[in-house]
Amino acid sequence: MPSDFLSNLYVFILAGFIGFEVIKRVSPLLHTPLMSLTNALDAIVVIAAIIIAGRHETTLSVTLGLIAVAASFSNMVGGFLITDRMLRMFKTGKPKKS
Amino acid sequence: MTGLVTQQLIDSTYIIAVVGFVLSLKWLSSPVSAKYGVLAGEIAAALAVGATLFNPELVQYKWILVALIIGAGVGIPLGMVHMTAVPQRTALSHALGALSAALIGIAEYYVAAPNLSKFSMGEIGLEVIIGSLTFTGSVIAAGKLQEILPQRPITYRGQNIVSLSILGAALAIMIVLMFHPEYTHLFPVMVVVAAIFGVMLVTPIGGADMPTVISLLNSYAGFSAALLGFVLNSKVLVVAGALDGSSGFILSVIMCKAMNRSFTNVMFGAFGQVQTSGKAVTEEKTVRSATAEEAAAILSAANKVAIVPGYGMAVAQAQHKVRELYDALTKKGIDVRFGIHPVAGRMPGHMNVLLAEADIPYDRLIEMEDMNSDLPQTDVALIIGANDVTNPAARSDTSSPIYGMPILDVDKARTVMVIKRSMNPGFAGIDNPLYYLDNTLMLFGDAKKFVGDIVRELAGGQGG
Numbered sequence: 001m002p003s004d005f006l007s008n009l010y011v012f013i014l015a016g017f018i019g020f021e022v023i024k025r026v027s028p029l030l031h032t033p034l035m036s037l038t039n040a041l042d043a044i045v046v047i048a049a050i051i052i053a054g055r056h057e058t059t060l061s062v063t064l065g066l067i068a069v070a071a072s073f074s075n076m077v078g079g080f081l082i083t084d085r086m087l088r089m090f091k092t093g094k095p096k097k098s
Numbered sequence: 099m100t101g102l103v104t105q106q107l108i109d110s111t112y113i114i115a116v117v118g119f120v121l122s123l124k125w126l127s128s129p130v131s132a133k134y135g136v137l138a139g140e141i142a143a144a145l146a147v148g149a150t151l152f153n154p155e156l157v158q159y160k161w162i163l164v165a166l167i168i169g170a171g172v173g174i175p176l177g178m179v180h181m182t183a184v185p186q187r188t189a190l191s192h193a194l195g196a197l198s199a200a201l202i203g204i205a206e207y208y209v210a211a212p213n214l215s216k217f218s219m220g221e222i223g224l225e226v227i228i229g230s231l232t233f234t235g236s237v238i239a240a241g242k243l244q245e246i247l248p249q250r251p252i253t254y255r256g257q258n259i260v261s262l263s264i265l266g267a268a269l270a271i272m273i274v275l276m277f278h279p280e281y282t283h284l285f286p287v288m289v290v291v292a293a294i295f296g297v298m299l300v301t302p303i304g305g306a307d308m309p310t311v312i313s314l315l316n317s318y319a320g321f322s323a324a325l326l327g328f329v330l331n332s333k334v335l336v337v338a339g340a341l342d343g344s345s346g347f348i349l350s351v352i353m354c355k356a357m358n359r360s361f362t363n364v365m366f367g368a369f370g371q372v373q374t375s376g377k378a379v380t381e382e383k384t385v386r387s388a389t390a391e392e393a394a395a396i397l398s399a400a401n402k403v404a405i406v407p408g409y410g411m412a413v414a415q416a417q418h419k420v421r422e423l424y425d426a427l428t429k430k431g432i433d434v435r436f437g438i439h440p441v442a443g444r445m446p447g448h449m450n451v452l453l454a455e456a457d458i459p460y461d462r463l464i465e466m467e468d469m470n471s472d473l474p475q476t477d478v479a480l481i482i483g484a485n486d487v488t489n490p491a492a493r494s495d496t497s498s499p500i501y502g503m504p505i506l507d508v509d510k511a512r513t514v515m516v517i518k519r520s521m522n523p524g525f526a527g528i529d530n531p532l533y534y535l536d537n538t539l540m541l542f543g544d545a546k547k548f549v550g551d552i553v554r555e556l557a558g559g560q561g562g
């Protein structure tokens with residue numbers, strides 16, 4: 001078993017626990033923005049796509065890499081955009097006169 | 099040497115990005131801090147992408163730039179969709195995320211193919227299998243939500259055995275590849291088989307189960323990204339994937355609990371299968387119906403009103419009319435609150451977003467447990483396009499397919515009013531005894547039009 005695997009596993013398990021604890025506290029009110037935000041964060045695979053495409057190893061790897069760059073970057077841009085739009089909609093009632 | 103320094107700087111930036119990701123989710127805990135959450139996530143993502151562009155391994159930039167521009171060009175319209183289209187947009191987003199993860203894994207395989215260790219081959223294989231099945235599964239889910247594909251579950255005998263054999267076949271090919279990574283012709287077969295499994299996984303799951311499916315696909319998309327992090331030895335991907343994966347997983351668990359069902363039941367049970375043939379019209383039961391005028395009169399006389407929205411409100415696009423109703427009643431000094439069931443709509447939190455879009459203050463959107471303690475003191479419960487989540491059979495009728503599911507106890511309100519197109523049972527085909535109660539009034543019609551009529555009556559009543 002490569003040592004890289006074990007160190008990645010450490011990170012994965014710890015990040016999973018942090019994710020669990022943090023996300024448990026997200027208000028159900030915001031579950032839709034939560035999902036679009038995690039999608040946008042997940043789109044960080046774009047950095048792997050950039051490296052695959054940019055290393056220019058084979059035509060296939062460049063082509064697949066570039067499609068992945070476009071797909072994940074659209075997810076990143078769209079995910080942040082819609083999360084921001086949704087969150088702006090959540091307003092409290094203005095206490096004019098009650 | 100400079101290359102090494104650059105690499106270390108890039109890695110340090112990634113660490114900052116990871117901190118940003120965690121803070122981003124942490125700040126989502128309340129609507130007040132949530133906007134900082136988006137900002138933190140955006141800064142973190144921008145830092146990570148920016149740093150990556152300095153990677154010394156990169157030899158060409160032109161096409162990457164083109165791909166980034168195309169991505170932004172596709173992403174902006176996807177970020178501007180209408181709130182009613184958010185469920186299908188989310189499914190599409192899972193699809194795009196999984197597609198990129200799968201494509202990167204495939205590219206990585208063909209670059210390294212003959213020299214892969216068994217272990218690395220296993221990682222790549224698993225990553226590509228999960229990525230591919232999540233891609234096709236999410237596309238099917240998006241198609242169902244967009245109503246391009248039939249929303250009803252599509253089932254046949256022996257479905258689970260066939261589906262699981264297909265997954266087994268994909269895993270078997272992966273194991274062969276672990277021993278013979280040079281069999282490059284087998285790899286695409288594995289990808290295609292996994293993609294077919296994705297289709298078969300989602301087609302038998304229907305409308306009311308969509309919130310669970312979307313959450314589950316969210317979790318798969320996250321885990322495929324995390325696995326890609328293992329393949330490429332990239333900690334930032336491992337962390338982002340683990341966060342996304344655990345988020346999807348938690349949401350799936352919440353959705354399952356809100357329906358009193360297990361994972362396996364959602365995945366292999368096919369909701370629609372059981373009841374469609376079940377008890378059709380048992381006996382003639384009487385319902386009382388009312389007009390918009392009568393409904394308006396009853397609402398005006400109330401002190402406390404609870405509105406329970408469901409998917410039907412989203413379909414009828416009635417949320418803005420509902421807001422007018424909210425305004426009209428609030429103006430009369432009536433306390434109006436919205437009872438939100440966790441699985442109302444087609445994705446977690448769907449109703450909250452729709453009502454927030456219509457400018458209804460979020461402190462009026464009440465979770466199920468809190469609403470239930472308040473319903474016995476409520477004068478009128480108005481149900482707009484919700485069905486199963488208000489079905490009292492879930493409490494009392496052990497033979498009901500939804501028995502045990504937590505519901506909003508609207509039947510405990512003094513008067514119940516249900517806006518519904520007709521007496522046809524809802525999506526799941528389960529009869530709702532709520533409609534036959536003595537304190538229930540049925541308001542037959544299109545949700546948007548009927549709510550509009552009530553608003554007009556309320557305004558008219560005030561004037562003369």
